[in-house]
Amino acid sequence: MRILFATAEVSPIAKTGGLGDVSGSLPKALAKHGHDIVIFMPLHRQAREWFTRNRTTLEEVLPATQIMWANWAAEASFLRTTLPDTDIPLYLVANDHFFNREQIYAPRADGYDDGIERFTFFCRAVIRACELLGIVPDILHAHDWHTALLPVYLSSGLRGMTEFAATRSVYTIHNLNYQGIGRAAHFSVLGLHSRYWSPDAIEHFGQVNLMKGGIIFADQVTTVSPNYAHEIQTPARGAGLDGVLRSLSFKLTGILNGIDIESWDPETDPNVPSNYSASQMNGKALSKRALLDDAGLRWRAKTPLLSFVSRLVDQKGVDLLIPALEHMLRAGAHVVILGSGESRYEDALMRVGEANSDRCRVWIGFDNALAHRLYAGSDMLLMPSIYEPCGLNQMYALRYGTVPVVRLTGGLVDTVIPFDATNAVEANGFGFVTPSPRDLFTCAWLGMLNFKETRTWKQLQANGMSADFSWDRSALEYDRIYRRAMMAF
Ligand code: ADP
Ligand code: GLC
Numbered sequence: 001m002r003i004l005f006a007t008a009e010v011s012p013i014a015k016t017g018g019l020g021d022v023s024g025s026l027p028k029a030l031a032k033h034g035h036d037i038v039i040f041m042p043l044h045r046q047a048r049e050w051f052t053r054n055r056t057t058l059e060e061v062l063p064a065t066q067i068m069w070a071n072w073a074a075e076a077s078f079l080r081t082t083l084p085d086t087d088i089p090l091y092l093v094a095n096d097h098f099f100n101r102e103q104i105y106a107p108r109a110d111g112y113d114d115g116i117e118r119f120t121f122f123c124r125a126v127i128r129a130c131e132l133l134g135i136v137p138d139i140l141h142a143h144d145w146h147t148a149l150l151p152v153y154l155s156s157g158l159r160g161m162t163e164f165a166a167t168r169s170v171y172t173i174h175n176l177n178y179q180g181i182g183r184a185a186h187f188s189v190l191g192l193h194s195r196y197w198s199p200d201a202i203e204h205f206g207q208v209n210l211m212k213g214g215i216i217f218a219d220q221v222t223t224v225s226p227n228y229a230h231e232i233q234t235p236a237r238g239a240g241l242d243g244v245l246r247s248l249s250f251k252l253t254g255i256l257n258g259i260d261i262e263s264w265d266p267e268t269d270p271n272v273p274s275n276y277s278a279s280q281m282n283g284k285a286l287s288k289r290a291l292l293d294d295a296g297l298r299w300r301a302k303t304p305l306l307s308f309v310s311r312l313v314d315q316k317g318v319d320l321l322i323p324a325l326e327h328m329l330r331a332g333a334h335v336v337i338l339g340s341g342e343s344r345y346e347d348a349l350m351r352v353g354e355a356n357s358d359r360c361r362v363w364i365g366f367d368n369a370l371a372h373r374l375y376a377g378s379d380m381l382l383m384p385s386i387y388e389p390c391g392l393n394q395m396y397a398l399r400y401g402t403v404p405v406v407r408l409t410g411g412l413v414d415t416v417i418p419f420d421a422t423n424a425v426e427a428n429g430f431g432f433v434t435p436s437p438r439d440l441f442t443c444a445w446l447g448m449l450n451f452k453e454t455r456t457w458k459q460l461q462a463n464g465m466s467a468d469f470s471w472d473r474s475a476l477e478y479d480r481i482y483r484r485a486m487m488a489f
Contacts, residue, residue: 001482003030004137005039006126008119008146009104012084012368014046016104017311018257018392019144019174022224025260026478027088029471033479038135039083040126042118043094044104056081058092062132067125070191074098076125078133093125116182116208120189123149127158139482140169145180148214149190152202155217156192168485170478171218173211175389176232176239177315180210204240215244219488220481221252224390225411229254237387253481256414257390258471259399264372266400271372276401278465284376284401291377294370295336295361304451305334306405306444307378309371309393312341312349317384317407322348323437324384328444329359336378337362338370375400380430380447384440388412394429398464403457404429405444415469419446424456428464 005027009020027037041047051058058079067076077094093099098118105112112118127150129135142150151169158164182189186208187197196202202213215221223229231237233246245252263269266284267277273290276283292299306328310316322345328335337349337360346364353362363370375381381397383406390411394404398415406412408431417423418431430450432443450456 001138001486002036002136003038003139003141003482004126004130004135005037005141005143006123006147006150007039007041007143008122010039010041010047010083010090012263013050013090014041014044014104016366018390021260021392022174022257023143024083025258025263026471026475027083028086028260029258029475030478031086031088033475035479035482038089038091038137040091040093040129042099042122043079043092045100045102046104047092048100051081054084061091062129065128065132067121067128069120069124070188072121072189072191074121076121076128078125078129091129093122093129095121095125098122116180116186116210117189119146119180119210120149120191123147123153124191126150127153131163136163137167139485140167141172141482142169142214142218143172144174145178145211145214148180148210150214151218152192152196152213156196168219168488169217170220170222170481170485171214173215173221173223173232173389175315176211176223176237176241177387179212179239179241180208182208182210184208209241212241212244215241215248219251219485221245221248222255222478222481223252224255224257225414226254226256227413228389228410231387231410253477255474255477255481256411257392257395258474259392259395259469261399261470264396264399266376269372269376271369272376273373276376278401278462281401281461287373287377288379291336291373292334294373295334296357297334297336297359297361300334302452303332303334304379304448305336305377306380306382307335307374307402308337308339308382309374310339310341310383312339312345314342315386315388317386317435317440318345318349320384320386320407320435320437320440321382322352324441324444325352325360327437327441328448329356331445331448333359333444333448335360336374338365338367338374340364340366375402378402379451380405380444382440382444383407383412384435385409385412386435391415395469398428398467399469401461401465403447403460403464405440405447406431407435407440408433415467417463419450419456419460424459426463428460428467
């Protein structure tokens with residue numbers, strides 16, 4: 001099948017989190033299954049910088065083109081390269097005003113003020129490029145709120161055009177809490193017929209809601225773990241869209257994300273100070289020493305090293321982590337933290353780091369190579385997420401023999417088998433349920449106690465390292481969903 005993948009981020013070119021990782025790795029797995037994929041993403045400043053650093057030449061595929069819709073017009077340039085290390089075409093939509101910015105979405109937690117305009121432009125430009133370049137996908141696969149308009153446009157007129165008559169859409173929710181919400185006045189930006197201003201379409205309690213549109217108009221909807229697919233149909237986790245999702249549950253499927261097992265392999269990872277594998281773990285101990293050196297912490301036998309690598313937003317449980325940290329440090333742990341995000345969290349974590357400089361190191365920023373060193377060099381990874389659609393960090397940790405300590409929510413339930421007295425043979429991590437600093441600390445403490453039990457610990461590490469988180473199985477499930485979408489009228 002010919003699949004058009006439209007996404008705001010693609011790793012390693014421009015990424016803020018797991019959406020980038022998935023967009024950089026799932027297409028490879030789909031291509032292996034015989035699909036013919038093209039990817040579209042905006043030419044963010046980060047992407048431009050990545051191409052310059054990596055001496056990638058971009059081919060201009062179309063002259064600067066006016067994109068016109070409703071009362072709007074803006075110019076797009078279209079450039080082409082391939083997804084690194086593949087021959088999958090990657091199209092970049094360039095417009096300096098919208099995408100040549102310091103950050104991909106920020107500074108506000110929910111993005112720049114003109115988020116609706118930026119991504120409406122992007123979706124319109126993708127469609128125009130398809131028309132001009134003769135790209136006729138069987139499946140338009142859109143991701144998160146940024147590209148939610150594509151299924152809407154497909155159903156609202158594009159399909160009436162002969163070339164797109166057979167195209168069907170799949171919409172993947174990576175995070176239901178970012179919905180692309182705008183004021184009522186934003187409706188005029190979208191260029192949709194007034195009948196779409198309805199609670200059965202884009203309108204949600206008097207506001208524009210792009211994600212709602214994606215969910216309603218896509219032929220199939222997926223989200224990134226089976227457990228999250230269930231959770232988002234409940235009022236507690238439905239972020240106001242649970243009713244819509246329940247009523248459309250017949251076309252909603254949870255497919256667990258995979259990871260790129262080639263770039264995330266402790267045996268070959270060039271970022272890891274000393275490579276290792278499940279059968280030869282010496283390198284992990286050396287990587288821990290190197291990480292402690294980087295962090296300015298002293299190596300001490302039997303002292304566990306706990307890490308946290310994350311966007312610093314409330315989703316990730318930073319409010320639980322900060323009070324629990326003091327207790328972990330007092331109980332004898334070393335802790336290293338790498339994150340960036342809301343300044344109240346950055347400041348609070350920096351303060352903990354400064355007050356405990358002999359036990360704790362906090363790096364504020366986004367640093368992929370350092371993230372790899374943290375997964376490799378630590379004994380445990382903390383992930384006290386309040387909610388977690390899938391979570392990739394715990395899978396990276398498991399693959400690197402680092403035992404995850406997680407709150408059992410979303411995809412963490414589908415990937416972490418928590419240790420208890422009865423299942424030491426199959427467990428691969430530690431889990432807690434109640435979102436409180438006390439429960440996080442108790443869970444980490446259980447981990448710290450077991451860290452001293454060499455046999456138990458080796459078993460936990462071996463269980464994690466032998467799990468299969470490759471994309472193979474999930475790519476087959478996407479294949480099934482694409483086929484189902486093709487059957488929609
Ligand atoms: P989310 O997409 O919600 O942020 P995931 O666990 O799916 O969570 O993916 C997070 C990805 O972002 C991982 O690849 C992780 O290593 C990376 N990441 C998060 N914060 C940082 C950071 N400060 N520096 C480098 N990589 C980071
Ligand atoms: C989102 C979610 C995360 C998921 C990622 C990739 O950013 O927060 O849990 O792993 O998307 O699907």
